[in-house]
Amino acid sequence: MDVVINGERKQVTAGVTLLELLQELELDPRAVVVEHNRQIVRRPKLSDVTVAPGDAIELVHFVGGG
């Protein structure tokens, strides 16, 4: 199924949870913050939320800045 991750359309396994999605993308859940359809999903809840087609997911972290 298609979802939008960080503004890019991506194909991911149907019915995955957010935690499984991070694993699919080889991202450490402790190192990213997840926003799912504009709602922040806390780390302990990542395995409770299932991704649906067309969902908008933002994965952010800290980068250098002033």
Add this chain to the structure above:
Amino acid sequence: MTTAVETTRDTLLDIGGRTFQSRLMVGTGKYPDMDTMVRAIEASGADVVTVAVRRVNLDRSKESSVLHFLDPKKIFLLANTAGCYTAADAIRYARLAREAGFNDFVKLEVIGDEETLLPDVAGLLEATKVLVQEGFKVLAYTNEDLVTALRLEDAGCAAVMPLASPIGSGLGLLNPFSVRTIKRRLHVPVIVDAGVGTASDACVTMEQGVDGILMNTAIAAAQDPVAMAHAMRMATIAGRAAFLAGRMPRREVAMPSSPTKGMLD
């Protein structure tokens, strides 16, 4: 190197109930490479460093996070909302930053103009009110306007951060009078943020009596960032020490330093 602080009685910088040793805070952007950044932060003596919230690079995620190079146990990470042009965006970025799990401090920026990066003070106040309500310790990046600074303090900011001059400009402290006035009238810490270009700018800024100074480009864009970080550390200490020492009054006429009596006929 630290003689100036040792010989001067000073209190610790306290922001929102947390105390910090250094009055110099530094950014982590625009360094030529991560090794230089780490060594510059070390040389600056800063214990607060700012970071930005951005999308993970899905292709090269392991290399891009600044946290691979900084130890959050040793350094206080102050997330910013740089790049946000509305209160709503700034609030969204602040919430994401807090979710990273380090602290509830945010360096709040709501930018109003692309060319000057000057703050949108209406949006800044609006975002401050929401974030303070949500328990954030807000350090608000603002211009050197007293009334805005007062409103930000009323809204519950943990610190107010007037600019020395526009972000990344290196023009130094353009309006010492306004910054001094803000410091005199506010109760919360005043941290000058943005615009210093070299060590004398940091020193003059600290001589105004402000509680601290935050800079990024002045160090990162210097020809030798590590050496400039060291210079900034000393300048911040010198400026603070001079402020505490209390400068002599300015005079419009000269006054001899040597005795006028005892001169030969």
